Amino acid sequence: MLELKNISYVVDDNGTQKVILDDVSFVAQDNELVVITGQNGSGKSTLAKIVMGIIKPTSGKVIYNGKDITNYSIDKRAKLGIAYAFQSPVIFKGITVKKMLEIASGGKLNINDACTALSQVGLCARDYIDRELNSKLSGGELKRIELAMIVARNAKLNICDEPEAGIDLWSFDALVNLFKARKSSYVIISHQSKIIEIADKMVLLKAGKLEKVGTKEEVMPLIAEEKCARLKV
Ligand SMILES: Nc1ncnc2c1ncn2[C@@H]1O[C@H](COP(=O)(O)OP(=O)(O)O)[C@@H](O)[C@H]1O
């Protein structure tokens, strides 16, 4: 279980204090799919970076399975099973898809697991396993290989920041299916209705503040209201 407790993040912006997150708290239970949404600039990516340990909150705590991990490094969090799912893979010259999946899994992946990961994202393992990761792969193929890396990594808690960005329709369905078939927790920043549809819980941020935590039925009307208000001004 992930618990964010009273998270605030304040930066110095040319001598003035800028509040980016203000007292944000919510919980992601085991195996839950939590969708964080909110307008551009509402603080979503900042919150994801705080969960990953890329930045530290000014105040508040990040608790994972009862342990205070607020001051843990990214590596230490990764060892606990927390993964930032869409870090673009660093592509080394000559590296194969199989090797990349093996690295993602922390070295504990056999050929069968690699094939399963590829077929789960709709790629024929026979065609891809020995392919070199390079510019000859299309954007869609690379995106699906990224998805296969999520499967191979098998993290307990996956953080995804707008995974729909730059994805083609076909891969988008594979992505939604991957989320549906999950056996672990996902915290996903997204505006996509197909992802919102499968959310167990939604978190709505507004100008750095927690507007609402609840079911999609509770949160969606507030988003509609926000949109209307924006249209009126
Ligand atoms: N280090 C920083 N210094 C100044 N402003 C920042 C910094 N980090 C983020 N911001 C600002 O905080 C707001 C929230 O950013 P972000 O978390 O990326 O929003 P979102 O992902 O919801 O679009 C934005 O207005 C952004 O420009």
Ligand SMILES: [Mg+2]
């Ligand atoms: Mg963002």
